[in-house]
Amino acid sequence: MKIHKLITKTDELNALCERLATHEFVAVDTEFMRENTYWPELCLIQIASVEEAAAIDPLADGMDMSVLMELLVENQDVLKVVHAGGQDLEIFHNLTGKVPTPLFDTQIAAMALGYGEQVGYGNLVQAALGIPLDKGARFTDWSRRxxxxxxxxxxxxxVTHLATLFPKLLDELVETGRGAWLDEEMARLADPSSFAFAPEDAWKRMKLPGRSPQVLGRLKALAAWREKEARGKNIPRGRIVKDDTLGELANHPPKKQSDLVKIRGLSKGWKDNDIGARLMDVLEEAEPLSAEEMPERAPRRPGLTKDAALVSDLLKLLLKIRSKEAGVAARLIARAQDLELLAAGVREDLDILSGWRYEEFGRDALDLVEGRLAFATENGKLKMSRIGE
Incomplete structure (x- = not known):
């Protein structure tokens, strides 16, 4: 594989993208910094085909990334391969408003192939390719030049190892017939709504301090204000005001700016500085949350009787056994909540009762709950048997 150490000129990048666009897939990774900023600062993009790999410097003077972005988010003929790519996708969404598609995440694929739950890239490369990775530069300052x-x-x-890893995992998925299992997970990963939200919706991501329309109205206004302040200054939102402090301000709003000094989490300067004045304006203008905006109460999960709780524990044991036998991460098959719902008598809208999850686990889970499957021990080993067989 040909290696281009660092591309810093637009014409070199455009030529690279023209070559990459002829391949069926490209492996993609990024290096970024976000400790001191609201928006993650993209510092490096790595990309590879089966023939060549390169690092691209987005911070280089005069670098135009438009052709690369077109390849990643517009070109539907080239599959984009990532590993645990959530944060990489967030960066591209911030830059373009879109998510790279079509998409393949090797971490999700590894779950279906028995490499473990949320397996790290280094561990996966070691297990699948037998190559140990040097992770010593992982926590470097990628913004320095x-x-x-x-x-x-x-x-x-x-990305060079990722380009080798992907065909191997793909062959394993085809051989085991598990490729279709990943469609739902890949679609969820590539959903643009996961990476974009309006400041006015920021309060929905916070722990709510009660259900008072007045309190929630203030929280909504405060959270939106903080989001705009953080974005405008490009600093982490917690550097403006922490969540706990916003909740306190929403619950117990100060009557005048000088009272801000009494709020835990705010410095003395807030009592007479500009940002404190803006905060007070937000509190003064905040309106109670409308009935339409009030969050729905979390649906009550069916209460588990003592017997149902025991059945839930048996389902978890069955899941552990079945996932080990199938070589699939248990987390990909079923969630603990689904097991509890099944144990409590729910039979509708459960993923484990349809599709491949039903074939791999749901059928046996239903038989266990309904008394057609039992656990037993034989010669000190646990085994399952069907009642009446």
Whole structure:
């Protein structure tokens, strides 16, 4: 494989993208910094086909990334391969408003192939390819220039191995007939709504301080204000005001700006500075949450009797056994909540009672709950048997 250590010129990048666009897939990874910013700062993009790999410097003077973004988010003929790509996808969504598609995440694929739940990239490469990775540069400052040889070697290794790993995992998925199992998970990962939300919706991601329309109206206004302040200054939202402090302000709003000094989490400067004045304006203008906006009460999960709780425990044991036998991560098959619902008598709208999950686990789970399957021990080993057989 040909390695381009670092691309810093637009014409070189455009030529690379033209070549990459002829391949069926490209492996993609990013390096970024976000400790001190609201928006993650993209510092490096690594990309590879089966023939070549490169690191691309988005911080280089005069670098135009438009052709690369077109390849990643517009070109539907080239599959984009990532590993645990949620944060990478967030970056591309921030830059373009879109998510790279079509998409394949090797971490999700690894769950279906028995490599473990949320297996790390290094562990997966070691297990699937027998190659140990040097992760020493993982926590480096990627925004500093120039990047040294060790940083670039580390960064490019991620996509070169990913380009080798993907065909192997794909062959295993085809051989086991599990490719279709991943459609739902890949679609969820590539959903743009996961990466974009309006400041006015920021309060929905917080722990709600009660159900008073007045309190929630203030929280909604405060959370939106904080989001706009953080975005405008490009600093983490917690640097403006922490969640707990917003909740306290919503529950017990100060009557005048000088009272802000009494709020835990705010410095003394808030009593007479501009940001404190803006906060007070938000509180003054906040309106109670309308009935239409009030959050729905969480649906009550069916209460588990003592017997049903025992059945739920047996279902968890069955899941552990079945996932081990099938070589599939238990988390990909069923959630604990679904097991409890099944144990409590629910039979509708459960993923484990349809599709491949039913074939791999749901049928036996239903038989266990309804008394057609039992656990027993034989010679000190646990085994299952069907009642009446």
């Amino acid at each position: 120039p990047l040294d040889k060790r940083q670039l070697d580390y960064a490019i290794a991620d």
